[in-house]
Amino acid sequence: MGSRILFFLLFACFCLNGFAQKKQEREFRINKEDFPKEALNSLSSYLQGTKKIRYYQEQDGEKKSFEIKFKKDRLFYSIEFDLNGVLEDVEFVIKPEDVPDASWKTIQEYFSKNFEKSRVKKIQQQYQTNESNQVKVLKDAFQNLLLPYINYEIIITAKDKEGYSTYEVTFDSDGHHVLTRKSVRSKYDHVLFQ
Numbered sequence: 001m002g003s004r005i006l007f008f009l010l011f012a013c014f015c016l017n018g019f020a021q022k023k024q025e026r027e028f029r030i031n032k033e034d035f036p037k038e039a040l041n042s043l044s045s046y047l048q049g050t051k052k053i054r055y056y057q058e059q060d061g062e063k064k065s066f067e068i069k070f071k072k073d074r075l076f077y078s079i080e081f082d083l084n085g086v087l088e089d090v091e092f093v094i095k096p097e098d099v100p101d102a103s104w105k106t107i108q109e110y111f112s113k114n115f116e117k118s119r120v121k122k123i124q125q126q127y128q129t130n131e132s133n134q135v136k137v138l139k140d141a142f143q144n145l146l147l148p149y150i151n152y153e154i155i156i157t158a159k160d161k162e163g164y165s166t167y168e169v170t171f172d173s174d175g176h177h178v179l180t181r182k183s184v185r186s187k188y189d190h191v192l193f194q
Contacts, residue, residue, distance in 0.1 A: 038085030106175030
């Protein structure tokens with residue numbers, strides 16, 4: 001009997017960990033001079049015709065990174081680099097109708113199964129990279145290509161057993177759940193995600 005209870009508790013902890021990972025993010029604005037030069041060099045051809053360029057440093061637990069945000073061709077981009085200027089991901093804001101119908105249906109089914117009510121606040125199309133495919137990822141993202149390796153990062157306000165909360169939920173290109181993080185307000189009124 002005791003081993004069944006232990007198994008159930010371990011299983012429950014494992015499931016909860018996959019649903020809402022704890023991770024805290026904080027970002028603050030920096031000057032262009034403080035942004036990695038390697039990162040700016042890799043973006044130079046893509047930054048022509050951009051508006052509202054902003055530079056940030058982000059703290060995510062123990063990990064630090066740099067992020068540049070701007071508007072280009074009516075899309076709001078967010079591009080993240082590690083401390084050495086190596087590209088990590090490219091994201092831009094999209095609307096629900098920009099997500100393929102089958103993927104959007106799967107995403108909506110996930111929300112209805114896991115939350116009593118939910119409302120989408122923001123959707124980003126995400127292109128993740130590694131050191132070997134940085135050039136390809138930048139090219140794919142700026143062409144807005146729908147490829148099997150992209151993700152959808154969706155910020156929602158949802159009702160659960162504890163009331164209303166804000167979540168960042170990531171799905172793969174087919175609309176299958178990848179990760180959920182719950183938001184936390186910091187002392188500085190930034191939105192953080194656990």
